[in-house]
Amino acid sequence: MKGMSSLRIIQFSHILGQEKAKRIVQQAVLSGRVPHAYLFTGITGVGKTSLATAMAASLNCKSRKRVEACGKCSSCRQISSGNFPDFSLISPEGGAIKIRQIREAQDSMRFAPMAGPYRVVILDQAETMTDEAANAFLKTLEEPPKGNVLVLNAVEPANLLPTIVSRCQRVPFVPLATEQIVDYLVNETGMQGEKAVVLARVAEGSLGRAIAMAQSDFLEQREKWLKKAMKIPELNAAAAFDMALELSGEKGADVEQGSKYEVGGLLDLLGVLAMWYRDLLLLKTGGAQSLLVNADLLGELKSFARKFKLLQVYESLLILDQAQRDIRMRRNKALVLEKMVLSLRDLARSSTQIS
C-alpha cells in the first residue's frame, strides 16, 4: 500500500495525537531524569511503541534539536531501520512473552549500552508475560541496571502484577479521534475518504487496527456482508439458516501473519451490521448525512431505509446489540446467529406488512 514504510517512527512530531503522553516523556528526556521503567497503557495501535522508539532516538541522537532526534545521525538511522544495538522490542511469541525472552533481555542489560548513553527495551503486550517471565522481570525492575530504560506496553495495568505496576511510571494513552485516523489514512495511504471513515469507525480509536484493516480484505468482506444483510427481509427460513451458518464460520479477514490485530472476525462483522442500522436510524430521523458511516453506499442505504419504520430500526439495533453481547459471552455461536438472522428477518417482514 502506498506510503506504508517499514522504517520506524523516530520523531515525536510524527506520532498522531497523544499530546499528554508525549509531554511526560519529553520533559523527562529534557530534564535528563528519565525513569528506569515506564508503563505505557492504552488500547493497541495508538502509538505506544512509536513513542518509546522516539524516546530511544531522542536519548541517543548525536545532534538532537531540543527534544527531537535529528533523523540523520548514525544512531537515528539505525533506530529507524531497526539495527540499533541498544534497542530491543520484545513481543509475544505464540501468544505469550516467555521467560527465555526475559532472560535474553536481562543478559543484554548486564553490560553498559554500546552505541549511545541509553539502551531502551520495550515489552510489547506486557500483560502476556507468563507468570515465570513476570517474576523474572520483577527482579530487573527491583534492581534496574544503569543506562537502561524499560518500557512496558499494556492495555490495562490491572492485568499486570501490582508489584510490577508500582515500580513503573505510568503514562496513559488515549484512543485516537475518528478524524485523526481518517486524515492519516487519506493523507498517508491515499485511501478514499469514504472508505477511510468506515475503517476509522470500526477501528474504534486504534490507528494500528485501521492500518491492519486497510492492508487486509476487510472492506471487501464488509461489502459482501452488507449486500447479504440487505437481502435478509426476503430470506426464507432455510436461506436464513444458511446465512447464519456462513456467518458463524467467518474466520476474519486475511491479515498479515504475525499481526497483533485480529481483524474482520465475527464481532467486527456484527459491528459493521450495527453501523448499517445506525445509519438507517440517522436517515429516518433526518440526521446530518455527514455523520453517516456508510456514505459510500448511500443509494443502497436509502432504498433499504424505505423498507423500515423507525421503531423497526431501533428494534433491529437491539437484536444486533444482543447478538454482539452473546458472542462476547461465548454463547453458542450458531444459535446466537440463527436467532439474530431470523429475528431481523421477521422484524423486517412485520414492517412491510404494517406499511
Ligand SMILES: [Zn+2]
Ligand atoms: Zn540523530
